[in-house]
Structure formats: structure tokens, C-alpha cells
Amino acid sequence: MALRSRIGALLICVVALGGCSTTVAVKARFPANNAQAAELKRVAVAGFGGPEGDYFAYALEAMLSNAEFDGRRYFSLVGSGARDVPPDRAVEFGRRVGAEGVYSGMLREADFEDYPYEERTSRCVEKNAEGKCVRKEVLVKPCVRREFNMDVVVSLAEVRTGEVVYSARKSGDTSASWCRGDIQPYSDSDMMDGVLNRILAEIRPDIAPYNKVLQATVIEKTDGLSEGDAARFKAAVKLADNGNIGDACRQWDELKAANPNHPGAVYNVGVCAEANGDFDGALALYEQASRLSLKPDSDIAESIARAKNLIAARQELRRLKAKGKRG
Numbered sequence: 496m497a498l499r500s501r502i503g504a505l506l507i508c509v510v511a512l513g514g515c516s517t518t519v520a521v522k523a524r525f526p527a528n529n530a531q532a533a534e535l536k537r538v539a540v541a542g543f544g545g546p547e548g549d550y551f552a553y554a555l556e557a558m559l560s561n562a563e564f565d566g567r568r569y570f571s572l573v574g575s576g577a578r579d580v581p582p583d584r585a586v587e588f589g590r591r592v593g594a595e596g597v598y599s600g601m602l603r604e605a606d607f608e609d610y611p612y613e614e615r616t617s618r619c620v621e622k623n624a625e626g627k628c629v630r631k632e633v634l635v636k637p638c639v640r641r642e643f644n645m646d647v648v649v650s651l652a653e654v655r656t657g658e659v660v661y662s663a664r665k666s667g668d669t670s671a672s673w674c675r676g677d678i679q680p681y682s683d684s685d686m687m688d689g690v691l692n693r694i695l696a697e698i699r700p701d702i703a704p705y706n707k708v709l710q711a712t713v714i715e716k717t718d719g720l721s722e723g724d725a726a727r728f729k730a731a732v733k734l735a736d737n738g739n740i741g742d743a744c745r746q747w748d749e750l751k752a753a754n755p756n757h758p759g760a761v762y763n764v765g766v767c768a769e770a771n772g773d774f775d776g777a778l779a780l781y782e783q784a785s786r787l788s789l790k791p792d793s794d795i796a797e798s799i800a801r802a803k804n805l806i807a808a809r810q811e812l813r814r815l816k817a818k819g820k821r822g
Contacts, residue, residue, distance in 0.1 A: 544581070585598075595654055604644055667691075713732060758785075
């Protein structure tokens with residue numbers, strides 16, 4: 496297999512139960528979880544109900560404004576800063592500002608709750624002549640566990656029809672604990688922002704296609720190879736582990752040609768194909784490696800599932816692109 500220079504792979508070492516494994520980064524593209532939401536690219540954000548609704552609406556606007564796919568901004572934001580538009584007037588507002596879709600909703604909860612508790616420690620206050628502690632003092636230190644919970648309902652309406660095409664309830668929480676004399680480990684604003692950002696990160700793949708880096712594990716077993724080929728196989732793994740993926744893949748290519756029934760060589764050539772964006776070729780090689788293996792292999796099974804998922808995602812993105820052109 497001639498590995499093109501555009502292969503954009505990164506090798507990392509992952510610590511697992513079996514030790515340290517070499518993995519290759521695979522650049523993946525996925526469609527939005529909600530296809531209708533993704534079709535509405537010119538969007539506006541109306542008001543969100545609840546005492547902290549404005550806080551969430553501004554953060555949602557920022558997320559939409561910065562959302563990218565394939566390195567390009569995905570949404571065009573119009574009517575920014577419309578916090579005074581109630582959710583029941585959202586579609587009307589969307590028409591007025593020329594939006595295709597308009598977001599609104601309700602921040603149901605954004606609350607802190609403190610739970611006092613005590614930390615008890617003991618110290619020796621009296622020792623005998625032999626240095627043995629004969630009397631201890633119990634120290635009680637008042638502490639607090641502060642919890643923050645956020646619960647929000649987000650809706651997206653298509654302005655042309657008034658239909659709600661996306662609606663989701665998202666929630667998150669965090670906590671921090673400290674005792675008297677200690678410094679609060681996270682400020683209240685940091686706790687709020689952390690939960691908010693996690694919720695927005697959940698919404699992001701729902702409403703627009705996204706890029707993601709996946710990891711394909713390299714097989715390192717050399718069972719069944721001659722002594723010389725086993726040494727070359729291990730050298731290829733080392734090359735890959737050091738980031739020299741092109742040379743590693745050329746080695747595995749040659750080893751596969753010389754050992755067409757060796758599952759490790761076949762599989763690792765599949766890893767190279769996947770990292771190069773040839774998901775169909777990778778799937779064929781992974782399935783071949785599975786047939787050649789003497790027993791089930793979790794890495795091979797995981798790679799087969801991943802390649803199938805990438806192929807399905809690519810087909811869906813092509814379908815949506817063709818639909819957009821027809822529209």
C-alpha cells in the first residue's frame with residue numbers, strides 16, 4: 496500500500512490493563528445527531544426563561560458563533576443579544592431578523608446548595624516516659640460541600656414553518672469541598688462555567704456536523720512470524736511509536752506481502768489505511784484479520800465497528816450535502 500504523505504496521524508501511548516499500547520490517530524467526520532437542526536445554519540437566539548436565562552443564552556450564542564466543521568464556521572448568527580424576546584415570541588423574532596432557525600428555552604435550575612460536615616482528627620497531647628501516647632485530643636474542623644446543579648431545556652424552531660425541530664433537556668452538576676482555614680478550591684463562577692461548558696459540549700454534536708479524532712490501536716504480537724520478520728515487525732511498531740508512521744506502514748506493507756495470512760500484519764496495514772482516510776479498505780483488512788485470528792481479538796472487533804461507523808457517517812454526510820444542493 497502506498498501511503499500518501501497527507502496521512503495526518505499521531506501516535507500516543509495509552510496505559511491500559513495490558514500495558515502501554517501504540518495507537519494511531521484517525522481524523523473522523525460525523526453528521527449532526529439531529530439532521531433537521533443541522534440544516535438551519537442562519538440562526539438566532541431568543542430569550543431563555545429562568546433567573547439565569549440570560550447567562551445561558553449568551554453562552555449559547557457564543558458556542559453557535561464559534562462552532563466549526565472542517566475548519567470553517569458552520570452557523571451564521573443574526574439578531575444577537577435579544578434577551579428580552581420571550582420563548583413564546585421566538586419564531587416571530589426569527590422572522591424579523593431573517594433567521595432560518597431560532598433557539599429558545601428555559602433554564603430550569605442553576606442553583607448552589609451547601610452541605611455542612613465535620614472533619615475529625617486526633618493528636619497526641621500527652622506521652623509517658625517511654626514516649627507512648629497516653630492521651631489524645633480530638634480536633635473537629637467545620638467543613639462544607641458546595642454543590643452546583645444546572646438543568647436547561649433548549650429548543651430550536653424552524654422559522655418558515657414554526658415547527659420545533661430540536662428539543663433537548665440537558666443537565667449537569669459539580670461540587671467542591673473545603674474546611675475552615677482552607678481556600679475554596681474552585682470559585683462559584685468556575686463551577687458554573689464548568690457545568691455550562693459541558694452542557695454546551697453535549698448540545699454541539701446534536702445540531703451540527705463535527706470533527707473528531709479517534710484512536711486505532713496497533714497490534715504488536717508477532718506470533719507465527721519467522722525470527723527475521725518478527726524483528727522487522729517489532730521495528731515497525733517502534734517506528735510508529737516514535738511517530739514515523741510512513742516508514743512503519745511501508746514495513747507492514749512488505750511484511751503483509753511476505754506473510755499474507757498473518758493477522759497482525761494484515762490488521763496494521765488496515766490501521767494505516769484508516770489513518771489515511773481509506774475506511775473501506777481498512778474495513779476489508781480488519782475483517783480479513785479477524786478471519787485469520789485464532790481467537791477473538793478485542794482490538795480487531797473494535798476497529799471493525801469503528802470503520803463501519805466511519806463509512807456510515809461519510810455516507811450520511813454525502814447524502815445531506817446532496818440534499819442541500821437539491822434544496
